[in-house]
Amino acid sequence: MRAFLLRRLLHAIFVVWGVVTVVFFLVRLTGDPTLFLVDQSATQEEIAHTRAQLGLDRPLIIQYADFVGAAVRGDFGASIREKRPAMRMVLEHFWPATVELAAAALLLSTVLAVPLGVISATHRGRFADHASRVASLFLQSMPSFWLGIMLILLFAVALGGLLPAFGSGSLRHLILPAVALAAAPLAQNVRLIRAGMLEVLGHDYVRTARAKGVAERGVIYRHALRNAALPVITVTGLSLGFMLSGAVIIETVFAWPGMGRLIVQAVPGRDFPVIQAGVFVFALVFVAINLVVDLLYTVADPRVRLT
Amino acid sequence: MRRLDTLAVAGALVVVVTVVLAALAPVLTPADPIKNSLLDRLTPPMWVKGGEAKHPLGTDTLGRDVASRLLHGARVSLAVGFSAVLVAGVIGVALGLVSGWYGGRLDDALMRLGDVQLAFPVLVLAIAVLAVLGASVTNLILVLGVTGWITYARIVRGEVLTLREREFVAAARALGAPDRWILVRHLLPNVLPPITVVATFSIARTIIAEASLSFLGLGVPAPQPSWGAMLDEGRNYITTGWWLALFPGVAILLLVLGINLVGDWLRDALDPRMERGM
Numbered sequence: 001m002r003a004f005l006l007r008r009l010l011h012a013i014f015v016v017w018g019v020v021t022v023v024f025f026l027v028r029l030t031g032d033p034t035l036f037l038v039d040q041s042a043t044q045e046e047i048a049h050t051r052a053q054l055g056l057d058r059p060l061i062i063q064y065a066d067f068v069g070a071a072v073r074g075d076f077g078a079s080i081r082e083k084r085p086a087m088r089m090v091l092e093h094f095w096p097a098t099v100e101l102a103a104a105a106l107l108l109s110t111v112l113a114v115p116l117g118v119i120s121a122t123h124r125g126r127f128a129d130h131a132s133r134v135a136s137l138f139l140q141s142m143p144s145f146w147l148g149i150m151l152i153l154l155f156a157v158a159l160g161g162l163l164p165a166f167g168s169g170s171l172r173h174l175i176l177p178a179v180a181l182a183a184a185p186l187a188q189n190v191r192l193i194r195a196g197m198l199e200v201l202g203h204d205y206v207r208t209a210r211a212k213g214v215a216e217r218g219v220i221y222r223h224a225l226r227n228a229a230l231p232v233i234t235v236t237g238l239s240l241g242f243m244l245s246g247a248v249i250i251e252t253v254f255a256w257p258g259m260g261r262l263i264v265q266a267v268p269g270r271d272f273p274v275i276q277a278g279v280f281v282f283a284l285v286f287v288a289i290n291l292v293v294d295l296l297y298t299v300a301d302p303r304v305r306l307t
Numbered sequence: 308m309r310r311l312d313t314l315a316v317a318g319a320l321v322v323v324v325t326v327v328l329a330a331l332a333p334v335l336t337p338a339d340p341i342k343n344s345l346l347d348r349l350t351p352p353m354w355v356k357g358g359e360a361k362h363p364l365g366t367d368t369l370g371r372d373v374a375s376r377l378l379h380g381a382r383v384s385l386a387v388g389f390s391a392v393l394v395a396g397v398i399g400v401a402l403g404l405v406s407g408w409y410g411g412r413l414d415d416a417l418m419r420l421g422d423v424q425l426a427f428p429v430l431v432l433a434i435a436v437l438a439v440l441g442a443s444v445t446n447l448i449l450v451l452g453v454t455g456w457i458t459y460a461r462i463v464r465g466e467v468l469t470l471r472e473r474e475f476v477a478a479a480r481a482l483g484a485p486d487r488w489i490l491v492r493h494l495l496p497n498v499l500p501p502i503t504v505v506a507t508f509s510i511a512r513t514i515i516a517e518a519s520l521s522f523l524g525l526g527v528p529a530p531q532p533s534w535g536a537m538l539d540e541g542r543n544y545i546t547t548g549w550w551l552a553l554f555p556g557v558a559i560l561l562l563v564l565g566i567n568l569v570g571d572w573l574r575d576a577l578d579p580r581m582e583r584g585m
Binding site: 011014015016018019022023026027029031137138140141142143145146149150152153157245248249252253260263264267268275278279282283286287 | 419420422423425426427429430431432434435436438439511515518519522523538541542545546549552553555556559560563564567568
């Protein structure tokens with residue numbers, strides 16, 4: 001267990017380092033942000049001066065060494081636009097806005113998936129099952145941002161502003177973006193739980209449980225569901241990564257003040273420190289989720305040994 | 308099984324019809340998809356009050372015919388979807404074969420690279436790369452293609468790891484077949500079925516990714532029509548022209564749904580080990 005954790009930790013550090021390094025060089029290929037900062041009338045000397053102030057006139061490899069040195073201390077430099085520490089800006093947008101959105105979507109997509117998946121499995125081949133299959137197919141085939149726009153059209157425009165179309169600050173603001181983000185993972189989870197339940201319900205221990213007189217609810221939720229939940233844990237981990245990615249575009253649709261929108265806006269402005277800090281947080285969260293998923297496996301299935 | 312076949316046929320039909328409509332777009336379309344006509348701006352669909360028969364699905368804010376733009380947009384979605392998956396598939400299968408067959412350091416390095424890439428939010432990566440390269444159909448294909456290789460590489464590598472221990476490979480080796488022969492003649496045909504299934508679903512996902520990037524203004528440059536860019540325009544006129552945001556989305560939904568249905572059928576037909584009913 002200890003060796004496993006250590007190895008996974010090293011691997012995680014490597015992955016985060018790799019991501020940050022790629023982004024460092026990639027953003028520098030996009031061009032020089034200096035020209036966005038100086039006046040149109042600035043002379044060559046003034047431009048050179050600003051560039052030197054930003055440290056962008058030095059050789060790339062020196063810039064990189066400095067960047068890594070500062071980054072391990074948590075210092076990602078100051079935003080070129082706002083002159084504030086980039087990491088602080090990213091964290092302000094990450095917490096609470098992006099976390100709120102992702103957590104709400106995760107909650108919706110897992111909590112709703114359990115009863116829907118179980119009903120689908122226990123009503124196999126009947127109306128509820130077919131309805132759930134058709135709904136899943138549709139939800140998994142539409143772009144989340146379009147679903148978002150349609151939700152705005154329905155709830156904010158057609159129904160006369162039943163729910164706000166954009167912005168944040170209240171639970172009402174959270175509903176539409178969270179639903180748009182949760183739809184596709186929810187559909188996937190329902191199908192997974194259904195498939196898992198169908199497989200598990202045929203096993204001997206389920207028959208045994210029934211034979212010894214366990215109530216049907218108990219059979220389904222205590223005996224079967226626990227075993228059917230394993231693939232859901234993996235997929236939920238993956239879909240959390242998907243949600244962070246999806247949050248980038250959903251945040252843009254709903255003008256949600258999260259980290260994804262911050263990064264999207266930083267790219268055309270070539271705000272290198274903000275992009276780097278943002279992607280670093282993204283990678284860190286993603287790697288952490290994967291680790292937690294592996295650990296959860298041992299809780300859900302004690303037969304799984306981590307080596 | 309019968310039900311599934313009906314669905315698969317319906318899905319295939321949607322895909323084929325879309326391909327035909329896209330191919331014939333210049334002939335079929337009632338109007339020039341990029342010609343402005345400000346007098347006709349925001350004409351609603353023909354069955355709504357104020358609509359006209361010459362613009363069956365209405366016009367956008369510059370008076371361009373929505374139906375014509377949808378048909379031309381289909382060309383972008385299909386071209387990017389199929390080409391990007393082809394790029395990703397070729398790179399991924401080649402690297403997966405080599406990685407699984409030779410193992411060792413090369414294998415380690417490639418799989419680590421894949422881990423790094425999977426920790427990226429693809430959309431952010433694509434945004435950054437497209438900001439460097441500029442927005443165009445070719446660049447979209449490159450970005451979405453190159454970022455997609457790891458899925459194929461992992462699957463192929465896994466298959467190769469088990470296949471390489473099989474008798475027919477040992478036999479080929481004993482007969483003195485060179486590595487390249489074994490990889491191309493013996494291993495490649497065996498990894499193709501699972502790859503075909505994954506590739507089909509990838510086309511669907513890539514079409515959505517293309518729409519997302521075009522929606523963010525990083526896809527096909529204006530005024531060339533693409534479904535994602537049309538949705539971006541439509542979003543801003545949601546109170547005055549609901550049809551602008553509705554139809555391009557329905558088009559994406561139908562095409563992606565069609566491809567997914569074909570993928571479901573392929574999975575059942577080609578890869579009996581994968582679970583059914585998902």
